[in-house]
Amino acid sequence: MPAWTSGNIIRPASARGRLSERAIAALKAALFVAALLPLARLAVAAFFNPEWLGPNPAEFITRATGDWALRFLMITLAITPLRRISGWNALLRFRRMLGLFCFFYVLVHVSSYVSFDQVFDVGEIVKDIGKRPFITVGFTSLVLLTPLAATSTNAMIRRLGARRWQSLHRLVYLIAPLAVLHFWWMVKRDITQPAIYALILAVLLGYRLRIRVLSSRTRPAPARA
């Protein structure tokens, strides 16, 4: 039995929880398939049983893919705290894929808006971005997220250098609040759902802030979030 499946959750962030490369590859493949399931479900419904998506399938698809983009964003941001708390360093190996799936669902979400809602009317889309704060914020987070996805390969990390690459990828700390704000401003009245995302995000970012504050007190060296 691999060490990470045993009961003890709290471990020092040492070299514990090592997985074989084969196990990691298998888990990655499983994660890849699992992450496609929400889209597969929508596609199957759209083509074979549109009734299941209700009378307004475009709205259903836009909302569902937006939800999944936010979920993948939260899961991606949860990797660092989980790794530190559990000591399962192998978790880091899945972070890139999770982040890319967030971007993937963002793209489907945006395509749904561009095609179903705006029927590719570029003029209307530009007007919308300028005029409606929730679209402005959503568009901004898309623009900021794109370079992160584009620099996700090992080659790009090498080209940029680890330090510059990491500074660039800290943009996610701006993107995530913007994405939640996009949801918050979109809902008409009932803010329960965006408030839940805001709370999760606050915990995930608060954790990093706490680590940073604690480590700056104990040692002078800069902490890595």
Added chain:
Amino acid sequence: MLIRRPGDIRPSEITARGVYLRRREFMKASGALALGAAVMVSRSAEAQNGQKLTGVAKSSYSTNEKPNSFKDISGYNNYYEFGTDKDDPVEYAKRLKVRPWTVAVEGEVRKPRSFSVEELLKFPLEERIYRLRCVEAWSMVIPWVGFEFNRIAKLVEPTGNAKFVEFVTAYQPENMPGVRLPVLDWPYVEGLRIDEALHPLTILAVGLYDEVLPNQNGAPVRLVVPWKYGFKSGKSIVKIRFVEKQPRTAWEKAAPQEYGFYSNVNPNVDHPRWSQKREKRLPAFFANRETVLFNGYGDQVARLYAGMDLRKYY
């Protein structure tokens, strides 16, 4: 009063042929692949043992556009007292207690009185097939069954002070999961100017597709004002007050810059968060038609707003 026949626009004149044809393909595919249907959790939007309404007369105010299916009309609803998702009302509105039910009519009237739902069902009922345009830019065609609101007014005799009518809707906290959150200032209140309320297009609906209203559509009695955005047509009405001052409505209180008192369907006045230029006639993937001023009922109602700046009084 001169009432003209509605200036109807055929769906075929508006829906792009390609879009229309594609929808058919989707429907065919869905029929052919029952397997897919079997795996999916089906949405239960069945009638709740709908009591049939008989002796319903046709009306020349009805549109000849094809009505939406009973399933769509009763499965895709905004009824925030039961939750803010479109499929919440069909699931939770079963709990709404609709009997016994009385509607109190009071205020600036000579003969205040109340009506039991049984009395309301005895009014001569008409089928009114109306377009319904939601402020969220989708629309349906709905075969309501009801009677003109002005029949109520005739019985209670409004005084000269009655300038507006306020409609107060049901508040049953024990049966309405949505009212636990302060989403709106409950109970939901709507209002009309008196001439709008007395207009022959304004009806109190008690049925849908020849059955009593399903709960999620506003049982047992609701307002329907077809030239205004859907939220103006309050559901499950318990009190009607004739008043002198313009009532403060629930959405106006919640977001005055987004939902004005008049809220007439108007392609030229955008909702601050989305355009009203086009609309999506459900079921459809795409916004498939242009929004029409007063939801296409301009011939009948435009005169009510002669000389008014509709941008200011949105």
